[in-house]
Amino acid sequence: MSLEPFNRLVRLAARAFYDDITMKGDNQPKAGRGDNRGMAVVVLDALTRRQWVREEDLAKALKLHSKQLRRTLRFFEEEKLVTRDHRKETAKCAKVFSAAVAATGDGQKILKEGEEKTKLHTHSYCCLDYAQVHDVVRYRLHRMKKKLKDELDSRNTIQEYTCPNCGKRYSAFDALQLVSLTDDYFHCENCNGELVAESDKLAAEEMGDGDDNARRRRREKLKDMLQKMEEQLKPLTLQLARVKDLPVPEFGSLQAWEARANAAARASGDSSAVDSTKSSQGQGYGGTPMPFLGETRVEVALSGVEVKEEDTESDTKATAVKVLPPWMIKQGMNLTKEQYGEVMPVTKMDESSAPIDDKKSKDLKEDEKSRQDEYLKAYYEALVKRQKEQEDALKKMQQESETSRASKSDFSNGDSEVHAERQVGMKAKREDDENDDVEWEESPPAGNTGGTYKLADLNVEANASSDDEDDIDWEEG
Amino acid sequence: MFFHITLERNMQLHPRHFGPHLREKLVAKLMKDVEGTCSGRHGFVVAITNVEDIGKGLIREGTGFVTFPVKYQCVAFRPFKGEILEAVVTMVNKMGFFAEAGPVQIFVSNHLIPDDMEFQSGDMPNYTTSDGSVKIQKDSEVRLKIIGTRVDATEIFCIGTIKDDFLGVINDPGAAS
Numbered sequence: 284m285s286l287e288p289f290n291r292l293v294r295l296a297a298r299a300f301y302d303d304i305t306m307k308g309d310n311q312p313k314a315g316r317g318d319n320r321g322m323a324v325v326v327l328d329a330l331t332r333r334q335w336v337r338e339e340d341l342a343k344a345l346k347l348h349s350k351q352l353r354r355t356l357r358f359f360e361e362e363k364l365v366t367r368d369h370r371k372e373t374a375k376c377a378k379v380f381s382a383a384v385a386a387t388g389d390g391q392k393i394l395k396e397g398e399e400k401t402k403l404h405t406h407s408y409c410c411l412d413y414a415q416v417h418d419v420v421r422y423r424l425h426r427m428k429k430k431l432k433d434e435l436d437s438r439n440t441i442q443e444y445t446c447p448n449c450g451k452r453y454s455a456f457d458a459l460q461l462v463s464l465t466d467d468y469f470h471c472e473n474c475n476g477e478l479v480a481e482s483d484k485l486a487a488e489e490m491g492d493g494d495d496n497a498r499r500r501r502r503e504k505l506k507d508m509l510q511k512m513e514e515q516l517k518p519l520t521l522q523l524a525r526v527k528d529l530p531v532p533e534f535g536s537l538q539a540w541e542a543r544a545n546a547a548a549r550a551s552g553d554s555s556a557v558d559s560t561k562s563s564q565g566q567g568y569g570g571t572p573m574p575f576l577g578e579t580r581v582e583v584a585l586s587g588v589e590v591k592e593e594d595t596e597s598d599t600k601a602t603a604v605k606v607l608p609p610w611m612i613k614q615g616m617n618l619t620k621e622q623y624g625e626v627m628p629v630t631k632m633d634e635s636s637a638p639i640d641d642k643k644s645k646d647l648k649e650d651e652k653s654r655q656d657e658y659l660k661a662y663y664e665a666l667v668k669r670q671k672e673q674e675d676a677l678k679k680m681q682q683e684s685e686t687s688r689a690s691k692s693d694f695s696n697g698d699s700e701v702h703a704e705r706q707v708g709m710k711a712k713r714e715d716d717e718n719d720d721v722e723w724e725e726s727p728p729a730g731n732t733g734g735t736y737k738l739a740d741l742n743v744e745a746n747a748s749s750d751d752e753d754d755i756d757w758e759e760g
Numbered sequence: 761m762f763f764h765i766t767l768e769r770n771m772q773l774h775p776r777h778f779g780p781h782l783r784e785k786l787v788a789k790l791m792k793d794v795e796g797t798c799s800g801r802h803g804f805v806v807a808i809t810n811v812e813d814i815g816k817g818l819i820r821e822g823t824g825f826v827t828f829p830v831k832y833q834c835v836a837f838r839p840f841k842g843e844i845l846e847a848v849v850t851m852v853n854k855m856g857f858f859a860e861a862g863p864v865q866i867f868v869s870n871h872l873i874p875d876d877m878e879f880q881s882g883d884m885p886n887y888t889t890s891d892g893s894v895k896i897q898k899d900s901e902v903r904l905k906i907i908g909t910r911v912d913a914t915e916i917f918c919i920g921t922i923k924d925d926f927l928g929v930i931n932d933p934g935a936a937s
């Protein structure tokens with residue numbers, strides 16, 4: 284359930300529809316300096332790299348005036364792309380949120396210790412509403428197409444008639460008066476001449492007068508527009524098709540999200556201490572405990588069959604029997620099926636997945652090890668392939684963003700690289716916890732796989748957050 | 761679209777009706793006067809459902825007629841742009857066809873008839889698809905969409921289209937016979 288397709292959708296939509304939107308202040312003259320076209324795109328792009336974010340923080344990160352940003356966000360709220368939330372809060376509340384932000388690995392640790400205040404402030408938060416974005420974009424495209432097509436087919440237009448003799452014009456509303464009892468045509472009220480429908484005239488004499496020419500030109504223009512639209516919006520429609528059957532990422536309300544994020548952070552044993560600096564130093568694996576990444580799900584395509592695999596947690600203590608959420612059991616069974624039958628009841632997956640640190644029988648370990656080795660090799664191959672694909676996708680993405688907004692592109696690249704690195708760390712960790720055969724850990728961390736927001740997979744995290752607190756233990760191992 | 765609305769009207773009653781059945785006379789006259797009429801504002805009055813209130817009569821000088829303010833409820837029918845109606849075809853010609861939905865007359869011009877339907881003249885002029893499977897002629901029932909209304913003080917005339925999804929013939933008596 285990756286965010287990336289949806290983020291791409293947002294980015295494409297931003298460029299398609301909001302590229303030349305100016306966020307004018309009410310009292311700001313539209314001077315050259317006030318020309319902030321493209322800001323909308325930058326803001327949307329920034330939002331694809333975040334989940335819930337405090338608007339002040341976002342403004343700081345984008346080096347925008349908060350008022351300006353708010354205006355943009357309000358616009359997007361009206362456009363139904365963004366959900367916003369406002370609440371009065373003390374410094375403590377703000378801290379909770381910051382912790383949540385840190386926990387999601389956003390890397391935007393903006394709140395510093397010194398900034399704490401005791402006063403009550405109203406803070407606004409915003410977040411992309413992916414489900415709605417999807418709908419809104421589809422609806423917009425539909426309306427655009429329909430409008431042009433209707434006009435082109437002269438659908439919903441009232442037919443007009445003219446008298447070739449006296450030039451009197453009629454519309455279809457006069458039809459009742461124009462009907463003749465003698466033949467099948469409409470007749471002029473003045474001279475009883477046979478009326479000609481406007482469009483027929485157009486078709487009949489291509490060399491018509493100016494009026495007709497204008498009509499024809501308009502038709503051509505419409506056709507042209509429709510064609511151009513389909514051409515230019517092709518990436519967007521393709522992306523829509525791609526996204527169509529994917530589950531929509533859902534962050535939930537601000538409160539819910541915050542609670543989840545913090546719970547996950549606590550569960551993994553360190554709270555807001557995590558920041559991006561460690562992971563961005565390129566310590567791919569084992570280095571950085573990311574509260575969220577620890578539990579991120581990884582999808583692997585193995586020989587055509589899509590095998591999903593959990594990033595299993597090893598529970599070295601393994602004392603308490605934990606009830607695992609159903610999704611975990613299912614996926615786990617997929618992985619090591621026999622194991623369960625031999626060793627454990629299915630529900631104790633956390634123990635079975637980390638048998639090395641446990642006091643399990645040796646032979647079983649060996650047996651399992653070889654199987655896991657095999658599996659992991661295949662898995663890793665698939666992973667590398669996937670990373671390559673992502674790299675390619677990202678490059679494409681970056682090219683787009685660079686061309687459109689060169690000034691901000693470095694920002695975005697830097698940001699996504701951070702994530703990429705982290706993601707690699709996460710993956711390696713998963714291998715770590717198998718705790719054997721290290722050969723495939725040597726492979727290079729893919730630098731630019733950014734943008735795959737595994738960490739945003741909150742629905743999963745929420746369930747798993749009750750897990751153990753020893754990521755660090757086996758990461759060192 | 762149908763509406764159930766309350767309207768008021770001043771009714772003039774001839775003195776010969778004065779007597780024990782004055783009220784009945786008044787209601788009967790109201791029905792006769794109002795039902796089937798059309799006002800631009802409310803559309804066609806289809807039926808009176810209830811007489812709410814009959815006010816005090818006022819004798820008009822000179823004539824002896826008495827004016828009663830009457831408040832009544834009625835069902836009114838007013839077509840709107842964008843509305844889908846089912847109508848019976850009344851006349852077909854080269855320029856299109858006319859249809860009626862109750863009291864409303866609708867004209868569908870030939871460019872709002874699907875392009876694959878062609879006009880066939882003759883005894884029974886009609887629009888037919890090339891394979892002959894669909895035919896629009898007098899007394900056909902069609903579903904159409906109102907794309908324009910002209911509302912006069914006493915008349916409503918509509919322009920319709922059948923050039924859209926799910927519009928067109930819904931029952932063709934000619935095909936069955």
Ligand SMILES: [Zn+2]
Binds near residue numbers: 473
């Ligand atoms: Zn004329």
